[in-house]
Amino acid sequence: MRDVAKLAGVSVATVSNALNLRGNVSPDIKERVANAVEMLGYAPHAGAQRLRRSASNLIGVVIADIANPHFGALAEELESSASGRGYSVIICNSGEDLARERRHLQTLLSHRVDGIVLIAAAGDSNERIAMLSRIGVPLAVVDRAIAGLSFDTVTLDDRRAGALVAEHLIGLGHRRIGVVSGPEGVSTARERLEGFREALASVGVPLDPRLVIDGGFRADRARSNTQRLLASAERPTAIFATDLMMALGVLSAVGDAGLVCPLDISVAAIGDNPFATALHPGLTTVAQPVNAIAAAAIEALLASIARSNDEPETSTRIALEPRLIVRGSTGAPQAGVRR
Structure with missing residues (x-):
């Protein structure tokens, strides 16, 4: 002050x-x-009474997009895990907006939270790096890694997840594969695409850059851009969406084009929840261990909270193993596929 x-x-x-x-x-x-x-x-502290307390037993959680089922499930698991350890949780939604994310972080600090779990909004800035580097409370980064900062980070092994999809589609006989990805600046989009590309290259199959399109982690954008991809002279025989929201947009575009999945085109994605099984056919996905990610994040955060000020600061990076779930949306490419 x-x-x-x-x-x-x-x-x-x-x-x-x-x-x-x-x-x-x-x-x-x-x-x-x-x-x-x-x-x-x-960030001013909220309330003189709370200022006098050594601990608030509050944890703040800032998620990137509450409308995304994956983040909603992750927020629920984070709250459950923290509650089981005696902490109450304040959940904030940045809506993929860096300025809004910053305001939420300042608000959480003003409420004297003991620690923060951050699922970072898409995008990056020097301002964010500067703020987080001086945030002054333990912080755990979840799902999307942030370059340039040494906080405990818990993610899916995103490269391996992308590779699993590539190996599955290659094994079915696909060679011309489209990818609907998120912003390159977001670690999940970048790592999943790289893992996918590397797995294709390992068996001598190049990824045609013309088949890689932006879905922005949004169903509507994925739908409109996939429509253009499917209208091309040589459309792909399979499409990989790097998250479930974009996969829903891809499937809508497939239906718009009058195509049948997987007879005309196969679709696979990263992210698994009840939506994937409710679809017909069921969606082939790579499951993210949401409960394990949340538990590991809370465990790391509480260990950091418990660490005394005179102990050296350390940070860990945990990447959890993905799991491929094959359902009816993927199959071998058909000879004489309808155009």
């Missing part, structure tokens, strides 16, 4: 009054304090 006061050119008491809406603070002073808070990334 002293840094905020110095930058704003006011007293510490004035900063406190402005942030807590007490006293007669002029609009000009409020604006100067707000600007200083924004520049310094300062």
